[in-house]
Amino acid sequence: MKNADYLNRSSKAVWHPCTQMKQHERLPLIPISHGRGVWLYDFEDKRYLDAISSWWVNLFGHANPRINAALKDQLEKLEHVMLAGFTHAPVIELSERLARLAPGNLGHCFYGSDGASAIEIALKMSFHFWRNSGQPEKTGFVSVANGYHGETLGALSVTDVALFKDTYAPLLRQTYQTPSPDARLAEPGETAEAYALRCAEALAHYLEQHHASTAALIVEPLVQCAGGMAMHHPIYLKRARELCNQFSVHLIADEIAVGFGRTGTMFACEQAGIAPDFLCLSKGLTGGYLPLSAVMTSDTIYQAFYHDEVARGFLHSHSYTGNPLACRAALATLDIFAQDDVIAVNRIKAAQFTQAMQPLRDHPRVRHFRHLGMIWAFDIADTKPNFSQGFYQAALRRGLLLRPLGPTVYFMPPYVMEEEEMALLIQGTLACLEG
Ligand SMILES: *Cc1c(COP(=O)(O)O)cnc(C)c1O
Numbered sequence: 539m540k541n542a543d544y545l546n547r548s549s550k551a552v553w554h555p556c557t558q559m560k561q562h563e564r565l566p567l568i569p570i571s572h573g574r575g576v577w578l579y580d581f582e583d584k585r586y587l588d589a590i591s592s593w594w595v596n597l598f599g600h601a602n603p604r605i606n607a608a609l610k611d612q613l614e615k616l617e618h619v620m621l622a623g624f625t626h627a628p629v630i631e632l633s634e635r636l637a638r639l640a641p642g643n644l645g646h647c648f649y650g651s652d653g654a655s656a657i658e659i660a661l662k663m664s665f666h667f668w669r670n671s672g673q674p675e676k677t678g679f680v681s682v683a684n685g686y687h688g689e690t691l692g693a694l695s696v697t698d699v700a701l702f703k704d705t706y707a708p709l710l711r712q713t714y715q716t717p718s719p720d721a722r723l724a725e726p727g728e729t730a731e732a733y734a735l736r737c738a739e740a741l742a743h744y745l746e747q748h749h750a751s752t753a754a755l756i757v758e759p760l761v762q763c764a765g766g767m768a769m770h771h772p773i774y775l776k777r778a779r780e781l782c783n784q785f786s787v788h789l790i791a792d793e794i795a796v797g798f799g800r801t802g803t804m805f806a807c808e809q810a811g812i813a814p815d816f817l818c819l820s821k822g823l824t825g826g827y828l829p830l831s832a833v834m835t836s837d838t839i840y841q842a843f844y845h846d847e848v849a850r851g852f853l854h855s856h857s858y859t860g861n862p863l864a865c866r867a868a869l870a871t872l873d874i875f876a877q878d879d880v881i882a883v884n885r886i887k888a889a890q891f892t893q894a895m896q897p898l899r900d901h902p903r904v905r906h907f908r909h910l911g912m913i914w915a916f917d918i919a920d921t922k923p924n925f926s927q928g929f930y931q932a933a934l935r936r937g938l939l940l941r942p943l944g945p946t947v948y949f950m951p952p953y954v955m956e957e958e959e960m961a962l963l964i965q966g967t968l969a970c971l972e973g
Contacts, residue, residue: 541581544569573600576955586939590950594795596826599954605825608870621860628865642813644834649860653794653820654688656831660816661692664754664788670842678752683718686764696756716741719770722906730771738777749785756790759806763795766946767915769908775810788815798822802911825871830864891960915948936966
């Protein structure tokens with residue numbers, strides 16, 4: 539089959555995510571035949587540089603030989619078994635290794651299938667903890683303005699992106715949004731740190747009044763990704779942790795996008811020297827291979843559920859909870875981190891990439907150039923309303939997969955990106971900015 543045949547059939551039979559399907563009357567779908575490293579290939583052998591890691595999931599390239607080998611080995615042993623009443627080697631090993639890597643003492647790992655299910659789990663667990671602990675009135679959640687935590691109903695309740703949320707407002711729980719420490723919102727002359735502290739004060743003010751009815755605060759540590767790669771100073775997380783301790787409110791760290799080295803440390807929370815009560819992981823967890831998510835929590839939380847009474851337990855489940863293939867892909871991913879000293883190597887690579895981006899930073903249309911770890915982002919001045927879609931298509935014509943968020947263009951490449959590939963990406967992006 540040729541590209542055109544796939545396009546035709548896919549837009550009829552497949553209801554694509556995050557898409558107004560009618561737009562595919564004029565926007566082509568890109569059928570992908572295979573991938574290798576940072577490249578995706580269509581059926582006519584045109585290639586696309588995957589500069590956004592296929593929606594932020596891929597870490598070590600497509601068709602990674604080491605992850606492939608681990609999965610082939612696992613396939614011959616056990617593809618799946620239910621995790622209620624049964625267990626298996628990959629899920630045990632993954633839970634133990636994650637506990638060693640994660641900040642704090644998050645020694646208990648509960649599994650879901652995707653990011654949104656991890657958020658649902660963390661919200662339910664927090665609420666249920668307070669109920670089991672004789673504080674059933676703690677049912678409220680606080681999230682950060684412009685935050686994103688997924689799109690199932692519970693996760694959407696703490697998400698603050700109007701385009702995804704407003705339509706479903708009648709179905710959602712009321713939650714409170716505290717001001718975002720996004721450094722771009724600082725007053726002229728105000729540092730990112732001072733602004734972050736000012737936002738933490740607003741949070742303090744809210745918690746002072748509402749802590750008795752608040753179960754948890756949920757944050758995306760260091761970078762609000764879907765909200766436009768909004769970056770903040772780590773002092774915000776430090777203050778949030780202190781406030782959560784002071785007011786007996788759980789801190790849920792949604793590291794679904796920023797975990798696994800994306801911000802330059804294995805987990806973003808490390809840069810603030812804090813540990814959350816719940817750490818939500820997905821996306822890069824399996825190196826971008828298979829759907830899997832994890833919610834890691836402390837023994838204090840775990841013990842509140844540990845009881846003779848069944849209903850005090852956490853009775854949540856998904857059919858594919860702890861799937862062995864997905865856990866094995868995650869183990870292979872962690873092996874690569876260890877064997878290749880990825881965090882240290884990325885630090886050098888990121889510095890080189892940032893230097894190569896000087897022409898972008900200097901471009902007259904570029905504002906708020908920002909960088910953290912393996913994320914680069916900048917806002918384009920004077921954009922037309924459909925800028926994002928136009929830029930996406932212009933990039934595709936140049937063989938680049940870029941998907942701006944509103945006026946924000948960002949790079950979130952697989953860590954295997956090399957200098958020559960980054961040079962292609964920068965040149966192509968500059969050309970797209972010329973129109
Ligand atoms: C992607 C994302 C989610 C949701 O994950 P899904 O797997 O898409 O459900 C939640 N939180 C953050 C920060 C994300 O980036």
